[in-house]
Amino acid sequence: MAKLNFGGTEENVVTREEFPLSKAQDVLKNETVAVIGYGVQGPGQALNQKDNGINVIVGQRKNSKTWDKAIADGFVPGETLFEIEEALEKGTIICYLLSDAAQIELWPTVKKHLTPGKALYFSHGFGITFNEQTGIVPPADVDVFLVAPKGSGTSLRRMFLQGRGLNSSFAIFQDATGKAWERVIALGIAVGSGYLFETDFKKEVFSDLTGERGTLMGCIQGIFAAQYDVLRSNGHTPSEAFNETVEELTQSLMPLVAENGMDWMYANCSTTAQRGALDWWKKFRDATKPVFEELYNSVATGKESQRSIDSNSQPDYREKLNAELAELRDSELWQAGKTVRSLRPENQAVEA
Numbered sequence: 001m002a003k004l005n006f007g008g009t010e011e012n013v014v015t016r017e018e019f020p021l022s023k024a025q026d027v028l029k030n031e032t033v034a035v036i037g038y039g040v041q042g043p044g045q046a047l048n049q050k051d052n053g054i055n056v057i058v059g060q061r062k063n064s065k066t067w068d069k070a071i072a073d074g075f076v077p078g079e080t081l082f083e084i085e086e087a088l089e090k091g092t093i094i095c096y097l098l099s100d101a102a103q104i105e106l107w108p109t110v111k112k113h114l115t116p117g118k119a120l121y122f123s124h125g126f127g128i129t130f131n132e133q134t135g136i137v138p139p140a141d142v143d144v145f146l147v148a149p150k151g152s153g154t155s156l157r158r159m160f161l162q163g164r165g166l167n168s169s170f171a172i173f174q175d176a177t178g179k180a181w182e183r184v185i186a187l188g189i190a191v192g193s194g195y196l197f198e199t200d201f202k203k204e205v206f207s208d209l210t211g212e213r214g215t216l217m218g219c220i221q222g223i224f225a226a227q228y229d230v231l232r233s234n235g236h237t238p239s240e241a242f243n244e245t246v247e248e249l250t251q252s253l254m255p256l257v258a259e260n261g262m263d264w265m266y267a268n269c270s271t272t273a274q275r276g277a278l279d280w281w282k283k284f285r286d287a288t289k290p291v292f293e294e295l296y297n298s299v300a301t302g303k304e305s306q307r308s309i310d311s312n313s314q315p316d317y318r319e320k321l322n323a324e325l326a327e328l329r330d331s332e333l334w335q336a337g338k339t340v341r342s343l344r345p346e347n348q349a350v351e352a
């Protein structure tokens, strides 16, 4: 494992150079990887493994939309696509990719099929870390590890098809066979990770829950809404407010941040903008830091996981979720965004 310097701290990282696909294929050549669940991570990870020449099967409930999706994606019933129990029985590595709440319900069935030497693979530290809430306690004679792609399963697949790779973290909770390390790294490469950085189950879930509630998803919508509202209430049009809050960020400025960091993005903006951004960023940091402290605490005390379990276990949770998503979609901000997106030249019909 390579040790790399991250801003002054040395960390373990595994790259494709160090652990090429051929090595992953060799480690996994006698394994049957059973991907249980075909929601968002399921398809990304299963298809990437299939394209990478890994012996992968999918376990999914028959007569479900995602069963049909798996068939449309090239999995064949009775050959590479099975009912969940059959896949659990055939798999030597069980990739447990149901939603975190659904993992609780199916756990007794999964456990039954975890015979000695098999491996239980997660893409999140949730089930194991919050085992008092989930009841997920694996037997001692199986390997237990995770590869957590740091992004949507949709991006994992898209980037793979573009010849790129999403980065993932990995962690080993239990090494029963003595082969957990090579198994987990091989899987990480096989699912399409660009590189893998080391963590543990607790750190993975604490940071992941914080990130998605924070800057990645929750906080960003919050600050978009706040700035948009202020512009609108001061008489700016929806198009102006949206362009100055979201469109410029996603289309112009964030790609520069992704490419070469924040200072590089600043350096490519006007001196006027630089002056203002440098003056204001610390004020925003100080204003939001207490909220982030509150958020981290809510994660670490198990409040966030319990809330996810409670709401996502309800039979009508999808309908409720869709109603909440519709509230966002139908808001003026995102309706304005729809029109703005349609005006991007690449989204306009080519004129004759």
Ligand SMILES: NC(=O)C1=CN([C@@H]2O[C@H](COP(=O)(O)OP(=O)(O)OC[C@H]3O[C@@H](n4cnc5c(N)ncnc54)[C@H](O)[C@@H]3O)[C@@H](O)[C@H]2O)C=CC1
Pocket (backbone or CB within 6 Å): 037, 038, 039, 040, 041, 042, 061, 064, 066, 096, 097, 098, 099, 100, 102, 105, 106, 123, 124, 126, 148, 149, 150, 151, 152, 153, 154
């Ligand atoms: N969505 C994402 O891109 C990411 C997800 N993860 C983690 O990956 C794991 C899987 O998450 P997602 O792909 O988002 O899951 P998901 O919410 O898309 O659900 C996966 C599958 O579970 C099935 N399912 C739901 N309830 C079931 C039940 N009671 N019995 C049998 N099947 C049931 C659904 O049909 C679906 O095919 C989770 O641990 C999640 O935290 C990690 C990184 C990103």
Ligand SMILES: CC(=O)[C@](C)(O)C(=O)O
Pocket (backbone or CB within 6 Å): 149, 150, 151, 152, 153, 208, 212, 216
């Ligand atoms: C995409 C991802 O990594 C998230 C936001 O943590 C998730 O979907 O759980």
Ligand SMILES: [Mg+2]
Pocket (backbone or CB within 6 Å): 208, 209, 212
């Ligand atoms: Mg997450």
Ligand SMILES: [Mg+2]
Pocket (backbone or CB within 6 Å): 149, 150, 151, 208, 212
């Ligand atoms: Mg995440």
